[in-house]
Amino acid sequence: MTPETLRQKLGEALKLQRVGKLDESDALIRDVIQFQPDHAGAHHLMGVSHMIRGDYDAAEASMNKALDVNPRMADAVNNLGIVRQLQGRADKAIECFRRALELYPELSASHSNVIFSLDHEPGVSDASAFAERRLWNERFARKHHLAAPPCLNDRDPERVLRVGYVSGDYRNHSAAHTFMPVLFNHDPRAVELWCYSTVTRTDNVTDAFRKRAKVFRDVAAATPEQLAEQVRVDRIDVLVDLSGHSEANRLPTFARRPAPVTVSAWGFATATGVDGVDYFFADPHSLPYELHRFYAEKVVMLPVAIPYSLPSGMPAIEPLPSLAGAPFTFGCLNRLAKVTDPCLGLWARVLTAAPEARLLMKDRAFHSAQVRLRVLDSFAALGIDRERIELLGPTPRIDHVKTYHRVDLALDPIPAGGGMTMIEGLWMGVPSLSLIGQHITGRLPSSLLVTAELGEFVFKTADDYVAAAVRWTGERARLAEIRAGMRERLKRAPYLDHIVYTRRVERAYRAMWRRWCAGLSPAPFVVG
CATH class of the missing domain: 1.25.40.10 (Tetratricopeptide repeat domain)
Structure with missing residues (x-):
């Protein structure tokens, strides 16, 4: 050749x-x-x-x-x-x-x-x-932001808004379940839905978004300049980044400021730090006001930062496994990337204090024998017998969720906790112990628990986290009661009330748009 x-x-x-x-x-x-x-x-x-x-x-x-x-x-x-x-x-x-x-x-x-x-x-x-x-x-955005031409959109403050969403996750991915509730529930009298997809491996979820959008553009092959020009030609009023700094993001396009109003939301838990992004959605629990100074974007406060849409076909809740004779089992189905050395140390303290309990972990990474050995060696070095740790690899989606049938109580990782993983666990009746973190990634999980009236599973110190883990091993009847009633409880949680959440987002977009129409700079505000 x-x-x-x-x-x-x-x-x-x-x-x-x-x-x-x-x-x-x-x-x-x-x-x-x-x-x-x-x-x-x-x-x-x-x-x-x-x-x-x-x-x-x-x-x-x-x-x-x-x-x-x-x-x-x-x-x-x-x-x-x-x-x-x-x-x-x-x-x-x-x-x-x-x-x-x-x-x-x-x-x-x-x-x-x-x-x-x-x-x-x-x-x-x-x-x-x-x-x-x-x-x-400074490296990738500032020069483009300063050179961006003015947007020439019609400054009618009350007209239907053309909102464009840019994402690499219009597919079967956990991030899609954080923005699906909004994109699928927009009021067409308020918002015209445009989607810009950087997905290359499409699936049935991609098709669902394609059917909902007025316009769905496949832009994976577009350069930042080409995508910015397309957004300008499309006369998008509000351009929303759904990827942040995650895979297939198009932040270099946002740096070119192709729309009058720009927002980062949902698909990436933290903010971007990019001058070309005006606003960021948060809630008071996950992002206290004293931390706003670490955000380049103007923070818009909602009652909850992120909504969630559960995958279809979720199995029924089953009884608490330890009441049927199984050992009390803690579980974590989060990505292994979130399980840091301090996290392993914290969980080793839990297992030491609860010597009859076991820990089940599940992630795609455990397909690897080397990864399994490394994790087991880490626990062994902390004094935990290998036989007490079960590591499960990838399975089909429904089988993955059914793993919660074997878990009595979930352990949220630190310093960055779970989002969609926690929601799925809660829907399966399994609450998580959560240690409030310093960053928003470590505070969102506790926000999910508090707004679902599960604040008793949220802790400020590692000592309290460990003590609670031990206490719950002895309060199995109450844990079983919480498990059985979890879905009714979650139906009251604001992050699962998609209609109300979306109307608040639309009010936020309208407020942002009115400021731009009036010639005002972006500013933080609260949507009640």
Whole structure:
């Protein structure tokens, strides 16, 4: 094969990979590797394929092969960081992301990955997290923001608003269940729904959003400049970022200020720090007023920050397993990336104080024997027998949720807790013990519990968290009662009242729009 043939094969493999045709893509990649075993690009693409499939050991091996050939391949270094993040090795992940930035300073995604990772790291102050965001802004946004042309939208303060939502998660992803409640319930007399999708592997959830939108644009291949120009041509009044610094974000487009009003919401728990984003939705519990100074956006307060839509086909609640003779079982179904060393230490304290109890953890990362061994070794070093820890890997969605049938009480990780994972657990009757964190990522879970009248599961100190865990092992009848009545309780929770929540969001958009029409700068406000 000629060099041109190799490039064509890998180009076709990349196209197939992006739309989820992994078997066909892998066949082309293997052809290239068979012909040229030291082809860095081929090994890198194979690593990405393994990562998509959830085989993180194989992904890491392929990435390392690529870097053995070409140590300066920034994309491979960045993706190796993502693999290590998924394996729960955040410190090693951040090293990779920063190294990728050194190799290719224009790789904004690597810097976003640093920010995303720091939001899950213990010991990172709000000031440090804010400074990292502002550094991203200086590197990738400020020059475009200053050069942005004025928006020429019709300044009628009361007309129907054309609202555009930009996301890489119009698909079967937990983030979609945080913005679906709003996008599916807009009043057409107030809002015209436009969607800008950066999704490449579409599915039935993508189709559902496509059917709801007045206009649904596939913009995965668009450059930041092209997307910004499309938004201007479409005359979007309010442009909403649903990805923040997560995968497939389009913050470089927001830096170009293509719409009069811009908002970041729901799909990413924390703010962006980007000058081109005007507003950020929060609630008083998850983001106290004294922390607003660490946000470049103007904070708009809602009764709850994020709504949630439960996946269809959720199974019925089953009785408390420990009342049927099983050992009392704590559980965590969050991503392993959230389970930090301090978190393992806290849970080891729980298991030491409750010697008859067990811990069940479940995540895609536990498909890896190396990852399982590392976690078991960590618990063993903290004095916890391996036999008391059960680690489960990936399963189909409904089977994943049915895992809660085996859990008596969930343990929320620290410093960044669960969102959709906690909601699913609650719907299955399983409350979580939550330690209030310093950052919004560590306060949102306690906000979910408090607004569902489950404040007794929220704690300010690790000692109280451990004591409560032990106490609940002896109060199984009451835990069973809470479990049985959980769904009726949750029906009163404001984050599941999608209509009321959406009307509040529409009032917020209207207030933002009126300010722009009046020539006023963005300002914080409260929507009751």
